[in-house]
Amino acid sequence: MDQLILDQNYYNRGIQLLCGVDEAGRGPLAGPVFAAAVILRPDCVLEGINDSKKLSEKKREQLFEVIQQQALAWCIASADEGEIDQLNILKATFLAMRRAVEGLQPVPEFVLVDGNANPVLSIATETVVKGDAQSQSIAAASVLAKVARDRYMLELDRQYPQYNFKKHKGYPTKEHYRLLDEYGISPVHRRSFLKKRTGGVG
Numbered sequence: 519m520d521q522l523i524l525d526q527n528y529y530n531r532g533i534q535l536l537c538g539v540d541e542a543g544r545g546p547l548a549g550p551v552f553a554a555a556v557i558l559r560p561d562c563v564l565e566g567i568n569d570s571k572k573l574s575e576k577k578r579e580q581l582f583e584v585i586q587q588q589a590l591a592w593c594i595a596s597a598d599e600g601e602i603d604q605l606n607i608l609k610a611t612f613l614a615m616r617r618a619v620e621g622l623q624p625v626p627e628f629v630l631v632d633g634n635a636n637p638v639l640s641i642a643t644e645t646v647v648k649g650d651a652q653s654q655s656i657a658a659a660s661v662l663a664k665v666a667r668d669r670y671m672l673e674l675d676r677q678y679p680q681y682n683f684k685k686h687k688g689y690p691t692k693e694h695y696r697l698l699d700e701y702g703i704s705p706v707h708r709r710s711f712l713k714k715r716t717g718g719v720g
Contacts, residue, residue, distance in 0.1 A: 524652045528628060529560045535590070536560075537626035538655025539619060539637075541611050542663035546688030547698075548681070548707045549671055550596040551607065553614035554662035555622055555629075557591040558655050564588070567657045571664070582665040585658045592658075593621030594666045603710040612637035618659075632656045678704050 528536045535557055543551045558564075566573075567581060586592055595617035597610035605613065615637040619629060628642050632649035649656040668687055675683035680701050686694050703712055 524630070524646070524649075525558070525560075525654050528630075533628045534560060535624055535627040536655055537619060537622065537629045537641075538632075538649070538653050538657070538659045539615050539629055540632040540650060540656050540660040540663055541614060542660070542667045543688070544607055544611055545690070546708075547690050547694060547711050548599065548683065548688035548704070549667070549674055550598045551602060551611050551614050552594065552596045552663045552667040552670070553611065553618045554592065554594045554659040554666065555615070555618035555626075556585065556589050556655055556658040556662060557622060557624070557626055558588070558658060559590050562588055562654075564654060564658060567654055567661065571660075573661070575668070578661055578665050578668075581658075581661045585662060589658065591622045591624060591626075592662060593618045594662050595621060596667075596670075599706055599708045602708050606710070607708075608635065615639075630656055632660065674706055678706065 525536055537555050537557050539553060539555045541551060541553045543549060566577060595614050597614040601613060602610040616639060619639055626641055629639055630649060630653050631637060631643055631645050634645050634647050636643055636645050646652055646656060650660040671683045671687045681697050681704060682693065703709065
C-alpha cells in the first residue's frame with residue numbers, strides 16, 4: 519500500500535503521533551470550508567482509503583465511521599462563509615486546519631498537510647502535494663472533511679431548499695448559477711466569490 523510508505527518513514531524516525539490534515543470545500547460558492555486532522559496508530563491499515571474525491575459517496579460514508587473508530591485522535595473543524603469573505607479562502611482554509619489540529623488530544627508530534635501551502639501551525643509541519651495518495655493519515659483526513667462538509671450542505675439544503683444544495687453541495691454548477699439568478703444571494707453564500715452578483719434573501 520503506497521500510502522503507508524510516507525507515514526512509515528516518520529514512524530521509523532521515532533514519530534508516533536503523526537497527524538494528517540486535509541480540507542474540503544475551497545471551491546464552492548456557498549457554505550463553510552472544512553478541515554480534518556487525524557492521528558492514526560502506526561499499525562493501523564485502512565482498507566480502501568484514498569483521496570475522498572475518488573471514492574463513492576457510499577464508500578466515504580463507510581470509511582468515515584471506520585476512521586473515527588480506529589483513529590487514535592481526530593478532529594473536524596470549519597471556517598464559515600463570513601470568515602471566508604473577511605480573510606479570503608486560503609487564509610480561511612488555514613484557520614480551519616489550525617482549529618482541527620488544535621482540537622486533537624493527544625497533541626501530534628508532526629503534521630503532514632495536503633497541498634503545497636503551509637498553514638503555519640505551532641507544530642512541525644510538512645506539506646505534501648497530492649498527499650492523500652501518499653499518506654494514509656492525510657487520506658483519512660480527506661474523507662472526514664469531505665463527508666462532514668457534505669452532511670453540512672444537506673442541512674443547508676433543508677434551510678434553503680430553493681438552491682438545491684443537496685445536489686451540487688454549493689459548487690459552481692450551471693444549475694447553481696441559474697438558481698442564484700432566480701433567488702439571489704443567500705446568507706450562506708460567499709459574497710467574495712459572487713462580487714458580480716447583487717441582491718439576496720434573508
